[in-house]
Amino acid sequence: MIAEMSNRAASIGRVLRCAVVAGLLAGGLSAGEVTYEQLLDPPPENWLTYGRTYDSQRHSPLDQITKENVSQLAPAWIFPMPGARRLESVPIVVDGVMYVSQPNEIYALDARAGRQIWKWRREPARQRGNNRGVAVLGNLVYVSTPDAHLVALDARTGSMVWESEIASSEDGYWSPAAPFAIDGRIIAGNAAGDYGLNGWLDAFDATTGERLWRFYTIPRPGEPGNETWAGDSWKTGGGATWLSGSFDPELNLLYWGIGNPAPDFDGEPRRGDNLYTESVVALDADSGKLRWYFQFTPHDLHDWDSVEIPILVDAPYKGRLRKLLVHADRNGFYYVLDRETGEFLEGVPFIDKLNWASGLTETGRPIRVPGVEPTLQGNFVCPSTSGATNWMSPAYNPATNWFYLAVKEGCGVSYKSKQEFRPGGFSYAATGYIESPRFPWQMFVRALDLTTGERKWEYRQVNSRHYGAGLVSTATGLIFAGDDQGFFTALDAVTGDPLWHFNTGTRISASPISYAVKGRQYLAVCSGVNVVTFALPAGPEAD
Amino acid sequence: MTWCRRGLGILVSVVLLLGLPSLAWGAENPLGSGAEVIAEGHALFNKLCTVCHGVDGAPGDRGPAMAAQRRYLRQTDTELFQAIQEGIPDSEMPPMGLPEDDAWRIVAWIRSLRAKAIDVPADGDIQQGSNIFWGKGECGRCHVISGRGGLLGPDLTNLGAQMSLNRIQEAMTVEKPHPPLGYRPVTVTTKGGRTISGVSKNEHNFSLQMIGDDDRLYLFSSEEIDKIVYGEKSLMPTDYDRRLSESEFRDLLAFLSRLSLRRRESSSVEPNQTP
Numbered sequence: 001m002i003a004e005m006s007n008r009a010a011s012i013g014r015v016l017r018c019a020v021v022a023g024l025l026a027g028g029l030s031a032g033e034v035t036y037e038q039l040l041d042p043p044p045e046n047w048l049t050y051g052r053t054y055d056s057q058r059h060s061p062l063d064q065i066t067k068e069n070v071s072q073l074a075p076a077w078i079f080p081m082p083g084a085r086r087l088e089s090v091p092i093v094v095d096g097v098m099y100v101s102q103p104n105e106i107y108a109l110d111a112r113a114g115r116q117i118w119k120w121r122r123e124p125a126r127q128r129g130n131n132r133g134v135a136v137l138g139n140l141v142y143v144s145t146p147d148a149h150l151v152a153l154d155a156r157t158g159s160m161v162w163e164s165e166i167a168s169s170e171d172g173y174w175s176p177a178a179p180f181a182i183d184g185r186i187i188a189g190n191a192a193g194d195y196g197l198n199g200w201l202d203a204f205d206a207t208t209g210e211r212l213w214r215f216y217t218i219p220r221p222g223e224p225g226n227e228t229w230a231g232d233s234w235k236t237g238g239g240a241t242w243l244s245g246s247f248d249p250e251l252n253l254l255y256w257g258i259g260n261p262a263p264d265f266d267g268e269p270r271r272g273d274n275l276y277t278e279s280v281v282a283l284d285a286d287s288g289k290l291r292w293y294f295q296f297t298p299h300d301l302h303d304w305d306s307v308e309i310p311i312l313v314d315a316p317y318k319g320r321l322r323k324l325l326v327h328a329d330r331n332g333f334y335y336v337l338d339r340e341t342g343e344f345l346e347g348v349p350f351i352d353k354l355n356w357a358s359g360l361t362e363t364g365r366p367i368r369v370p371g372v373e374p375t376l377q378g379n380f381v382c383p384s385t386s387g388a389t390n391w392m393s394p395a396y397n398p399a400t401n402w403f404y405l406a407v408k409e410g411c412g413v414s415y416k417s418k419q420e421f422r423p424g425g426f427s428y429a430a431t432g433y434i435e436s437p438r439f440p441w442q443m444f445v446r447a448l449d450l451t452t453g454e455r456k457w458e459y460r461q462v463n464s465r466h467y468g469a470g471l472v473s474t475a476t477g478l479i480f481a482g483d484d485q486g487f488f489t490a491l492d493a494v495t496g497d498p499l500w501h502f503n504t505g506t507r508i509s510a511s512p513i514s515y516a517v518k519g520r521q522y523l524a525v526c527s528g529v530n531v532v533t534f535a536l537p538a539g540p541e542a543d
Numbered sequence: 544m545t546w547c548r549r550g551l552g553i554l555v556s557v558v559l560l561l562g563l564p565s566l567a568w569g570a571e572n573p574l575g576s577g578a579e580v581i582a583e584g585h586a587l588f589n590k591l592c593t594v595c596h597g598v599d600g601a602p603g604d605r606g607p608a609m610a611a612q613r614r615y616l617r618q619t620d621t622e623l624f625q626a627i628q629e630g631i632p633d634s635e636m637p638p639m640g641l642p643e644d645d646a647w648r649i650v651a652w653i654r655s656l657r658a659k660a661i662d663v664p665a666d667g668d669i670q671q672g673s674n675i676f677w678g679k680g681e682c683g684r685c686h687v688i689s690g691r692g693g694l695l696g697p698d699l700t701n702l703g704a705q706m707s708l709n710r711i712q713e714a715m716t717v718e719k720p721h722p723p724l725g726y727r728p729v730t731v732t733t734k735g736g737r738t739i740s741g742v743s744k745n746e747h748n749f750s751l752q753m754i755g756d757d758d759r760l761y762l763f764s765s766e767e768i769d770k771i772v773y774g775e776k777s778l779m780p781t782d783y784d785r786r787l788s789e790s791e792f793r794d795l796l797a798f799l800s801r802l803s804l805r806r807r808e809s810s811s812v813e814p815n816q817t818p
Binding site for chain 1: 687689690694698700744745746747749750752754758759760761762763764804
């Protein structure tokens with residue numbers, strides 16, 4: 001019966017009616033399959049992919065929670081993840097079932113009651129890195145693991161259906177990103193760039209687990225781009241794919257941000273631009289072939305992974321409707337690109353303290369300020385290596401036409417030394433950085449004009465000392481944000497004013513979502529070791 | 544049932560055991576864990592120890608079972624060897640002081656009783672066993688192997704590596720006193736008048752999560768429910784020793800005992816092959 005509901009409901013009113021129909025049929029809910037058509041146009045009540053939609057806008061069409069009633073928002077349920085440390089998972093919700101993950105584990109929960117339906121646990125061969133969520137397609141749930149495997153489970157029971165290797169964990173790889181489901185294919189990345197292990201992006205057959213294509217983020221000899229690496233330095237170039245990406249089904253292009261080059265802080269052994277590190281790549285979804293790329297930080301020296309989620313928007317730019325890709329980079333600049341061609345359109349800083357570049361050229365290349373490189377004694381740089389933003393997802397609201405993001409202001413001191421590469425998964429950073437005591441860490445939520453990057457407002461997260469959460473935008477003009485002090489906060493998308501907050505008590509480092517079950521809208525976010533959800537107290541069950 | 548118990552020694556075939564790296568047991572035993580050693584150990588035990596322990600390792604009048612669902616104090620070959628030879632202080636287990644090789648033979652047999660099915664896979668026609676699983680036995684109606692099958696019972700893809708042969712047999716022949724957690728049979732009547740039967744995965748006062756016998760997941764909030772009726776007995780049939788012939792049962796065990804992710808490559812039949 002969920003098939004009836006899957007026809008795109010344009011408004012929550014429609015959703016409510018559908019829910020009533022479902023309610024009459026079963027009295028409860030029955031979880032159904034996820035089709036590619038649903039992934040293309042997700043029903044408002046479901047959150048089916050990492051960024052909700054393929055364009056990663058993280059904008060929920062649900063409209064029950066409004067600026068007027070948000071002050072009444074209250075916890076609905078809390079699910080503590082057994083054994084968790086710090087969750088970074090983005091929950092996925094399909095027809096009232098929530099799938100939430102931590103390394104080597106997935107829980108399927110009743111999204112209304114917070115009660116466990118099943119749990120999958122993989123005997124941990126390794127515990128490396130974090131886990132940022134699952135993907136769903138058909139009857140299967142997909143997750144990548146700390147030993148760099150992609151695993152497919154039966155969504156109804158958590159039974160394993162197949163498992164494929166993404167990369168060798170013996171070599172030192174792991175895989176923290178949420179897999180990405182498109183038509184019949186699951187895209188999965190890997191991590192280990194700071195170990196000097198080269199990254200790639202794989203596509204697997206969704207039903208069999210067979211690998212269909214692989215894109216190497218560091219071009220091999222004979223491939224264009226290999227000449228941007230001095231000598232043999234490409235062999236240990238890094239370029240991890242440790243976060244999800246975005247997809248344009250019409251252009252059939254996948255957009256993925258690529259991590260930093262190695263050794264991270266010593267550029268000497270790897271002279272050149274070091275493609276495709278610190279770039280966004282546009283890949284043909286059928287073949288994995290590179291269509292175009294844009295490099296944000298050529299020859300990066302500060303470990304500024306460019307993995308931040310790119311958001312795709314069709315919007316007027318200088319009088320003409322353009323297919324845009326916007327991206328706020330860890331290096332402190334906000335970029336607007338044409339996503340058909342990769343052409344650079346705009347680029348402006350979104351932080352006040354930025355000292356490594358004086359601006360961008362006409363083609364978007366940074367104009368470097370000399371003398372900001374890491375040194376043996378340490379050198380001052382803004383932003384610091386932790387970056388002006390990071391894995392926490394930004395959001396876009398089509399009504400305001402603004403881009404919203406978590407921003408860090410702060411500077412660091414970067415050091416370098418000589419280091420030899422060691423195979424098997426060992427750091428190849430050639431030293432590192434500290435946060436500068438002179439400019440301590442400060443987090444903000446900022447709203448930027450989509451095409452100019454002009455700052456519209458900012459909300460200062462007082463006393464923040466660490467990264468906070470990603471954002472979700474709603475059709476009612478709300479932005480939900482979280483911070484390291486544990487506060488989950490609703491902001492007015494137009495003014496940035498805080499309208500409601502709740503102290504979850506533990507650091508929020510994940511990105512929130514919104515979903516609905518039987519006509520009742522929820523917000524959910526991983527906070528510390530808990531999945532915490534909120535709804536309006538007398539939330540009208542569909543009746 | 545009776546032939547089943549009695550037949551265990553014959554059903555357990557111990558081929559190919561030595562040299563499998565996955566086998567931790569037998570490593571300390573100077574005689575190894577070959578089929579002959581185990582068979583000799585079995586015979587010795589029945590002859591020497593059944594004044595107190597039960598025949599074939601069953602519970603006896605004065606001594607415990609050699610393999611049961613409990614935590615064993617003595618896990619390793621050496622620990623068992625010592626218990627037999629030196630006795631267990633402050634208990635009725637006397638020092639047996641057997642010829643060393645005989646003691647090791649008995650140790651090998653005790654370990655084989657406790658081993659997972661995949662370590663001592665049962666003899667029989669595996670292909671025929673697969674046919675029975677998906678056909679006459681109707682196991683596939685309620686159980687999944689490698690993604691195929693019904694959802695009311697547990698996934699059996701890795702059964703051989705998870706359970707001993709003994710326990711697999713028991714699952715098919717001995718009724719459990721209560722349906723285990725997560726498999727309680729339930730029939731829900733909704734306020735709308737619809738009836739759904741299946742197994743309850745989780746429940747409390749305010750909600751119930753279940754798999755229906757249509758293999759779909761149903762999530763209820765208590766306000767939506769008019770009536771809940773629980774089944775007393777597990778849905779798992781336990782009359783397979785009567786429903787199947789002796790050879791069919793043996794073939795089924797041969798198939799089931801080889802269901803293992805760990806040795807998928809070496810199993811001679813695709814677990815999800817259709818009859």
